[in-house]
Amino acid sequence: SxxxxxxxxxxxxxxxxxxxxxxxxEGTSNPNLYWYRQAAGRGLQLLFYSVGIxxxxxxxxxxxxxxxxxxxxxxxSSKKLLLSDSGFxxxxxxxxxxxxxxYTFGSGTRLTVV
Amino acid sequence: xxxxxxxxxxLSVQEGRISILNCDYTNSMFDYFLWYKKYPAEGxxxxxxxxxxxxxxxxGRFTVFLNKSAKHLSLHIVPxxxxxxxxxxxxxxxxxxxxxxxxxxxxxGTTLQVKP
Numbered sequence: 001s002x003x004x005x006x007x008x009x010x011x012x013x014x015x016x017x018x019x020x021x022x023x024x025x026e027g028t029s030n031p032n033l034y035w036y037r038q039a040a041g042r043g044l045q046l047l048f049y050s051v052g053i054x055x056x057x058x059x060x061x062x063x064x065x066x067x068x069x070x071x072x073x074x075x076x077s078s079k080k081l082l083l084s085d086s087g088f089x090x091x092x093x094x095x096x097x098x099x100x101x102x103y104t105f106g107s108g109t110r111l112t113v114v
Numbered sequence: 115x116x117x118x119x120x121x122x123x124x125l126s127v128q129e130g131r132i133s134i135l136n137c138d139y140t141n142s143m144f145d146y147f148l149w150y151k152k153y154p155a156e157g158x159x160x161x162x163x164x165x166x167x168x169x170x171x172x173x174g175r176f177t178v179f180l181n182k183s184a185k186h187l188s189l190h191i192v193p194x195x196x197x198x199x200x201x202x203x204x205x206x207x208x209x210x211x212x213x214x215x216x217x218x219x220x221x222x223g224t225t226l227q228v229k230p
Contacts, residue, residue, distance in 0.1 A: 006157075043120070043222035044158070044203060049215055053203045057215070075142030090157050094216045102148055103218060 002027035006091045006106030013113055014055040017077040019064075021109050023091030026072065031093040033074040034103065035066055050074060051096065086113045117141045118206050120221035124215070128229050135206030135224050140185065144206040149178060149189050152201045162189070178199040191221070192229045201225050 003026045013019060025031050035047040046059045048066035056066050063082050067075045074091055088110050100114035119138045127133045137147075146165040150158035164171040164187070165177045171178050177190045191198055204221040 009155075036220075044205075044220035046217060046219070049217060051215060086148070089157075092157075101156075102163060103159045103191075105150075105159070108155065108157050110155065 002093075002104065004091065004104055004106045006109060007085055008109060009107065010110045011112070013081050015083055015113055016080045019076070019085070019111070020083050021076040021089055021091075021111075022076040023076075023106055025093045028072070028093070028095065030071060030096060032096055033068065034092045034094075035074065035076050036090040036092065036094055036105075037087045038090065043091070066102065067114070081113045083113050086111055116222075117144075118204055118219050118221040120202075120204055120224050122224050124225040124227070126227045126229060127194050129196055133189075133194045133198065133228065135189040135191075135204075135226065136204050137187045137189075137221055138185060139187075139206050141206070141219075142185070143208050144219075146207045147178070147180060147187050148205045148207075149176075150203040150220075152203060152206060152223070158203055170222070177179055191226075194226075196222045196228045196230050199228050200228055 006023045032051050034049045034050055036044045037047055038044050048058055050056050050068045052109045053071055064078050088108050091106040094103050117140050148163040149161040151161045152158040162173050162176045162178050164180050164197050169180050175191055180187045201223045203223045205218040
């Protein structure tokens with residue numbers, strides 16, 4: 001069966017520090033991968049998605065970047081965190097060709113920038 | 115530009131009564147709609163979906179209604195239970211995407227509280 005792992009679960013980082021959040025999927029190959037953010041009082045905002053290794057599409061301009069070094073690994077990074085980067089970050093995957101037939105989400109990372 | 119809108123940030127209902135959560139969308143290219151349920155500090159989980167060829171889909175206590183002409187969908191929970199208390203997100207996607215990105219566009223979410 002397929003599983004998705006996301007870590008860490010919580011993170012407190014000072015302003016200006018770097019960030020690296022990791023997401024891995026097991027039990028499938030060539031998944032579509034996504035990073036979403038839920039900011040306080042707001043909905044789920046799509047940040048990045050990837051349909052293959054090294055293929056990253058950005059949805060909104062921001063202080064963050066994403067990379068997909070391996071087929072089932074998706075990394076969210078920042079060189080210098082801002083206070084506004086605080087939020088709940090979610091990784092998700094779906095099978096290619098299933099379009100919007102629904103995602104499987106990871107358990108999320110609560111990031112607090114202080 | 116918010117393509118999927120949930121205009122009610124919160125809803126409180128009594129246990130056993132009906133909960134109705136609403137969602138509006140603006141993009142006529144959306145052909146597939148989903149509802150996700152989210153508990154605090156957890157990722158959302160899929161609840162129910164509907165494609166544009168239908169106007170109703172039912173799964174146990176959960177029913178989703180779609181009104182394409184009004185670009186509106188709703189989720190009915192009958193009867194509501196305290197365990198249903200969570201944030202509910204509406205999401206939309208084109209059924210066929212030329213780029214096969216599978217992107218889902220989510221609404222802002224509605225926090226449902228079911229009181230015992």
